[in-house]
Each structure stands twice: as C-alpha cells, then as structure tokens.
Amino acid sequence: MTTATPLDWIHAFDPETLPDTHYAQARRCLLDLLGVAAGATRTPLAAIAERFVTTQHGGERPLLFAGGRASPTGVALHGGWLIDALDAHDGQVLTKGHAGVALLPGLLALPEVESLSGRALLGWLALGYEVATRAGIALHATAGDYHTSGAWNALGVAAVASRLLGQDRATLGEALGIAEFYGPRSQMMRCIEHPTMLKDGSGWGAMTGISAALLAGDAFTGAPAVTLQAGDVASLWEDLGRRWYLFEQYFKAYPVCRWAQPAVEAVLGLGAIEPSAIERIEIRTFHEARRLHTPHPANTEQAQYSLPWSVACAVCFGTVDVHGITAALESPQVHDLASRVHIEESDTFNARFPAERWASARLLLSDGRVLESEPCEARGNPTNPLEDAELTAKFHALADPVLGERRARALHETVDTLESCPASDLLALLGAP
Structure with missing residues (x-):
C-alpha cells in the first residue's frame, strides 16, 4: 500500500477501504474523545x-458540546482547548503527547464533514492519527527541545482538512508545510513546571491545521514540511500502510498527566489504606514525572499536573477521577496526605522513558510497617490495554452527568454503529448539553 512519498500516500488515501479492525479502533478513539470533551465542559477553561x-472567530459552524457558533478555525480552537482541559484523552508514548485532541475538532470544523458517511469519518480520523503521530516522532528525533503536541498534531489536522477540501497533491504539500511552520512550538516542560490553561498547545495545533489547509487552498505557500520530507526522517515514514500507529495509542484510566499514572497504579496496588495511618509516601519514578511536583494545587490545571495530588487522591478515594481534580481541591485530608508524598528519581526508570513509564511506591505507616509495591506502568497501553467495558464505563462516567443518561446512551450507540450510518447522525448529538 505504500507509495513513493508520504505526500503520495496521504493524497491517495481512501477512508472507506480500510480493514474492519481499523474502524473498530477509530471508534474506540472517537468514543473516548467525546467522553472527555463532555466531561471537560465543566471546567473553567470551557467557558472561556x-x-x-x-x-473573535465569528461564523456559523457549531461548537462541540456548546451553544455558540464560530468559523472553522474557531471550532477547531475551541474543541482542542475543550478536550485538552481534561487530561484524560488518548496519547502515544514516542510522541510524548496527544493526537486525537486536535484531530476530532479538526474533523468537526469544516462543513464538508456533514456529507460524509460514518465510515469515511472514522477513516479520516485514522489518517489523522497516522500523520500526526509520525510527525510527532519525527519532531522529537530532530528538534533540540521538547515541544507541546500542537507542534505536530497540526500536521495531522492539515492532512485531513486538505483531503476533505478536495485539494490536489501540490496544495496538500503546501498545507502541511504551513501547518509545520506555524504549529505552536511551545515549551512543554514550562507548562509542566507551571501548570496553567496553556496545557499542551493542542487548541492552537487544531486551529493551525485548519488555517493551513484553508490558506493553501487560497494559493498561500509554505516551506516544505521537513518532519515528512527530510532525508533524516525518511525511515519513520517507510512503513506507511503497513504499521498503523492508530493501534499504538494509549487510553487513560485517570484524568491526570500520563506521567503521574504509574505512581497511581503503584499505590492502588497496595490495597485500601487509611490515610491517617500513613506517615510518608515515597515514589520512585522517572525524571519527567518527578517534575510534576505541585503538592497543593489551587486549580484543576495544577491538579492534573501534580503527582503528589494524584497519589493522595488515589489513597483517599481509591481512584483518581474528575471529583479529585475539581471539588476535592478543598479537601484538607487530600492536602495533608499530598504533603507527605516524596518523589525520588530512578536511573532505571529514566532509561526506559519515553517508550515506557514506570514508578514504584513505598508507604511508611505509623505502626512501623512498610509497604512496598512492585514497579508499575500506567494501564491503557497497547501492552496492558483497558478493556472495552472499562472505556465504556469511563465514557459514561464523564458524559452522563453532562449530557444526561439518555443522550449519552444515544451517542454511545451511534458511535458503535457509525460504520453503517451517515456522519450527520453523530453530528446531531454534539450540540450544547
């Protein structure tokens, strides 16, 4: 299936002729993204x-789970911001970031989506994951620092948007070049150290991808997209159509940074423990996770990027959920326990990052006992996947309180049968709660 260049492959891609397994995986990604988007409507960022x-982006396209309307660029920006507001969406380890958070808003942005079959919508989503993930891996292989996801998921959005607009191969190339050049190469570790609503740059990435395709269609030119076309990344694109990164995304069990989740699994694996009985929690993990160091978050953004807070919620509540990163911010018990979490760096775990993310936990109890976990990875990787029932439960836990059980169930059923119905059936369910 691979042709001469990545541009050739993208331009020749047919979204309705993929194997059934690809549509099934795209449906899993779609359901998870929609659940996160619905849950995120309760965050302060959603209203902003x-x-x-x-x-600022006036137009007539409907916004995802909101009552307003905006231009295609506005729809993409809003949707990327919305999903990114709740750090529960899918990702990929080698990109150290997220593709779907920008791809879904990008798909919904253009009016051309309304005439698609459900099968084609899923196929275009699959294409977006392929382009964005490979561009992200290529950027990490060639850039000297660590950029947010918007720097590369913009290319996946541009590829899908260009194809939806029916652009020729040359125009597709310009769109990808514009998206790469204008993609937000913001500093990821800055928002790790100082968590705010800036998050992972994916709102800007989605908007950039749509802007790039629209500009290219109006004869605006861009420099070649080196993450697709440079010789030093050619090997990353050689197996297009044979290796599908769609199947190498992870799904999150908890709405916090992926780097904190191995530590969550480690403490949960020790069983239920009364928080007041714990004198100290020692977490050994990799360097990047150690930098999730805010013990007393003042808002949900800080909570989502806090390993001590995530661990304290896991002990206090037996899980980490939306309550833990919103209403529980007022809990003296969680704050008290978070102050007793100490993070140490492990050379062994550092060597395994980013392909693997590990942590272990050691609990010192007031009665003198010491409980130690085995080294743990976060659940939801392709090697330790969340079951379909877990993803379904996650979707409903996020969507039901916002959409209501009846509408959430209808949305779930529509996603499940999307290959045999028009995309408009899905779009009709994505308005304001």
Whole structure:
C-alpha cells in the first residue's frame, strides 16, 4: 500500500477501504474523545474558550458540546482547548503527547464533514492519527527541545482538512508545510513546571491545521514540511500502510498527566489504606514525572499536573477521577496526605522513558510497617490495554452527568454503529448539553 512519498500516500488515501479492525479502533478513539470533551465542559477553561471563539472567530459552524457558533478555525480552537482541559484523552508514548485532541475538532470544523458517511469519518480520523503521530516522532528525533503536541498534531489536522477540501497533491504539500511552520512550538516542560490553561498547545495545533489547509487552498505557500520530507526522517515514514500507529495509542484510566499514572497504579496496588495511618509516601519514578511536583494545587490545571495530588487522591478515594481534580481541591485530608508524598528519581526508570513509564511506591505507616509495591506502568497501553467495558464505563462516567443518561446512551450507540450510518447522525448529538 505504500507509495513513493508520504505526500503520495496521504493524497491517495481512501477512508472507506480500510480493514474492519481499523474502524473498530477509530471508534474506540472517537468514543473516548467525546467522553472527555463532555466531561471537560465543566471546567473553567470551557467557558472561556466558548466566549473567545464566538467573539473573535465569528461564523456559523457549531461548537462541540456548546451553544455558540464560530468559523472553522474557531471550532477547531475551541474543541482542542475543550478536550485538552481534561487530561484524560488518548496519547502515544514516542510522541510524548496527544493526537486525537486536535484531530476530532479538526474533523468537526469544516462543513464538508456533514456529507460524509460514518465510515469515511472514522477513516479520516485514522489518517489523522497516522500523520500526526509520525510527525510527532519525527519532531522529537530532530528538534533540540521538547515541544507541546500542537507542534505536530497540526500536521495531522492539515492532512485531513486538505483531503476533505478536495485539494490536489501540490496544495496538500503546501498545507502541511504551513501547518509545520506555524504549529505552536511551545515549551512543554514550562507548562509542566507551571501548570496553567496553556496545557499542551493542542487548541492552537487544531486551529493551525485548519488555517493551513484553508490558506493553501487560497494559493498561500509554505516551506516544505521537513518532519515528512527530510532525508533524516525518511525511515519513520517507510512503513506507511503497513504499521498503523492508530493501534499504538494509549487510553487513560485517570484524568491526570500520563506521567503521574504509574505512581497511581503503584499505590492502588497496595490495597485500601487509611490515610491517617500513613506517615510518608515515597515514589520512585522517572525524571519527567518527578517534575510534576505541585503538592497543593489551587486549580484543576495544577491538579492534573501534580503527582503528589494524584497519589493522595488515589489513597483517599481509591481512584483518581474528575471529583479529585475539581471539588476535592478543598479537601484538607487530600492536602495533608499530598504533603507527605516524596518523589525520588530512578536511573532505571529514566532509561526506559519515553517508550515506557514506570514508578514504584513505598508507604511508611505509623505502626512501623512498610509497604512496598512492585514497579508499575500506567494501564491503557497497547501492552496492558483497558478493556472495552472499562472505556465504556469511563465514557459514561464523564458524559452522563453532562449530557444526561439518555443522550449519552444515544451517542454511545451511534458511535458503535457509525460504520453503517451517515456522519450527520453523530453530528446531531454534539450540540450544547
């Protein structure tokens, strides 16, 4: 299936002729993204995003799970911001970031999506994952520092948007070049050290991808996209159509940074423990996870990027959920326990990052006992996947309180049968809660 160049492959891609397994995996990604988007409507960022795009990006395209309307660029920006507001969406280890958070808003942005079959919508989503993930791996292989996901998921959005707009191969190349050049190469570790609503740059990535395709269609030119076309990354694109990164995404069990989740699994594996009985929690993990160091978050963004807070929630509540990163911010018990979490760096775990993320936990109890976990990875990787029932439960836990059980169930059923119905059936369910 591979042709001469990545541009050739992208331009020749047919979204309706993939194997059934690809549509099934795309449905899993779609359901998970929609659940996260619905749950994220309860964050402060969601309201800010809607106000901004409806006043600054005027247009008639409907926003995802919001009542306003905006231009295609506004829809993409809003949707990327919305999903990114709740750090529960899928990702990929080698990119150290996220593709779907920008791809779904990008797909919904253009009016051309309304005439698609459900099968084609899933196929275009699969294409986006392929382009974005490979571009992300290529960027990490060639750039000297660590950029947010928007720097490379913009290329996946541009590829899908260009194809939806029916652009020729040359125009597709310009769109990808524009997206790469204008993609937000913001500093990821800065938002790890100082968590704010900036998050992972994916709102800007989605908007950039749509802007790039629209500009290319109006004869705006861009420099070649080196993450696709440079000789030193050619090997990363050689197996297009044979190796599918769609199947190498992970799904999150908890709405916090992926780097904190091995530590969560480690403490949960020790069983239920009364928080007051714990004098100290020692977490051994890799360097990047150690930098998730905020013990007393003041808002949900800080909570989502805090390993001590995630661990304290896991002990206090037996899980980490939306409550833990919102209402529980007022809990003296969680704050008290978070102050007793100490993070140490492990050379062994450092050597395994980014392909693997590990942590172990050691609990010192007031009665003198010491409980030690085995080294743990976060659940949800392709090697230790979440079961379909777990993803379904996650979707409903996020969507039901916002959409209502009846509408959430209808949305779930529509995603499950999307290959045999028009995309418009899905779009009709994505309006304001």
